[in-house]
Amino acid sequence: MANPETRVMPGRGPEAAPAPITVILNAAAGARDKAAIGRRLAALFRDHGVAAEIHLIERGAEAAGWARRAVAAGTGVVVAGGGDGTVSSVAAVLAGTSVPLGVLPLGTFNYFARNLGIPLDLEDAVHTLVHGRVISVNLGELNGRLFVNTSSLGLHSRILTEAERYKARLGRRRWVAVVSGIRTVLQPHPLFSIRLGVGATVTAYRTPLVFVGNNRLQAAQFDQRAGTCLDAGQLSLYVMHPVGRWGLLRLVLKALFRRAADSPGLDLLCLQEGWIETPRRILSVSLDGEVVPMRSPLHYRVRPAALRVIVPAGEAGAVPPE
Incomplete structure (x- = not known):
C-alpha cells in the first residue's frame, strides 16, 4: 500500500477515519512503557507498508467500546494489544x-497468544498480523458472557482478587502473582456446595474450587487431561475434592510455575453445555482473570468457531517459549 498512514492516538474518542487495521493498546497491561511501544508499533507497521490506527487506552474497560466503534466503522482487523483481559474484551x-482478532501479547501471562503459537516478541507479532492466516476458534460462554481462556469460582477467584490487590501496590509482575497466590492458599479456605448438571446427570459436590477451561495451555497447568475435552470441541471442567491447605499449595505452585501434572484431587468433566447451582444467589466468578458477580445457576456452554483469529502462517499448535 502506497504512502501508508499510521497514527498513534489517545483513547479519548475517534478523531479520524478508520484505517484497515485498528490497534487497541492497553497502557495498563504488563509493566512495559506502552507509549514507547506505540511509537515502535507505528514504525513497524510503516515498515510493512500497512496502514494502522493505534489507540492508546488507559483502562482495559475501554477496549470493548473501541472495538465496537472499529467494527461499526468497517475496519478490516481489530488488534488487542495487552494481556488476556484485553484480548477477552475485544x-x-x-x-x-x-x-478477525489480531493479538499483540503484552501482558503478564499471555495464555491466549501462547496457546495459539502467536509470537511474544513485538516485531514477530506484527509480522504475524500482516502475513499470518485466519483460523476460527471456540469460545466459552457463561450466562451470556464470553471468555477465551478460563472461568472459575471459589478459591481461584479469591487468588485472582488478592493478586489484583498486590499488583496495585507492587506492579504487574509474575512474582507478585506467585507471592499473593501462596499467601491466599495458606489462609483458611471455605468449601461450598454445588449441584452440577450435565445432560440428565446431576452431581452434588462440596468443593473449594471449580475451574472451567477453554485454553489447553492454561487448563493443563491444573491437569494434563485438559486436551481430552478440548480436542473434542468441549470445555474442560474441574471440580476439586476437599483437601488440606498443603495439598492446595502443591497444586497452586504447580499451576503458577507451569508444571502440568495429573492430580488425583480433581474430577474432570468434558462439557458442551451444563449448569452449576449453589445455595448462594450471587457468586463471585472469574472470567479470563476478571472477577465479576454472577447469579446462580451458572449456565456454561461452548460457542463453536465463534471467533476468527490471526495466527502465524506456518504450522499451528507450537507454543512460543518465554
Missing part, C-alpha cells in the same frame, strides 16, 4: 462477526 465484541 474478542467478545468480534465474536460472530467477520472481523
Whole structure:
C-alpha cells in the first residue's frame, strides 16, 4: 500500500477515519512503557507498508467500546494489544462477526497468544498480523458472557482478587502473582456446595474450587487431561475434592510455575453445555482473570468457531517459549 498512514492516538474518542487495521493498546497491561511501544508499533507497521490506527487506552474497560466503534466503522482487523483481559474484551465484541482478532501479547501471562503459537516478541507479532492466516476458534460462554481462556469460582477467584490487590501496590509482575497466590492458599479456605448438571446427570459436590477451561495451555497447568475435552470441541471442567491447605499449595505452585501434572484431587468433566447451582444467589466468578458477580445457576456452554483469529502462517499448535 502506497504512502501508508499510521497514527498513534489517545483513547479519548475517534478523531479520524478508520484505517484497515485498528490497534487497541492497553497502557495498563504488563509493566512495559506502552507509549514507547506505540511509537515502535507505528514504525513497524510503516515498515510493512500497512496502514494502522493505534489507540492508546488507559483502562482495559475501554477496549470493548473501541472495538465496537472499529467494527461499526468497517475496519478490516481489530488488534488487542495487552494481556488476556484485553484480548477477552475485544474478542467478545468480534465474536460472530467477520472481523478477525489480531493479538499483540503484552501482558503478564499471555495464555491466549501462547496457546495459539502467536509470537511474544513485538516485531514477530506484527509480522504475524500482516502475513499470518485466519483460523476460527471456540469460545466459552457463561450466562451470556464470553471468555477465551478460563472461568472459575471459589478459591481461584479469591487468588485472582488478592493478586489484583498486590499488583496495585507492587506492579504487574509474575512474582507478585506467585507471592499473593501462596499467601491466599495458606489462609483458611471455605468449601461450598454445588449441584452440577450435565445432560440428565446431576452431581452434588462440596468443593473449594471449580475451574472451567477453554485454553489447553492454561487448563493443563491444573491437569494434563485438559486436551481430552478440548480436542473434542468441549470445555474442560474441574471440580476439586476437599483437601488440606498443603495439598492446595502443591497444586497452586504447580499451576503458577507451569508444571502440568495429573492430580488425583480433581474430577474432570468434558462439557458442551451444563449448569452449576449453589445455595448462594450471587457468586463471585472469574472470567479470563476478571472477577465479576454472577447469579446462580451458572449456565456454561461452548460457542463453536465463534471467533476468527490471526495466527502465524506456518504450522499451528507450537507454543512460543518465554
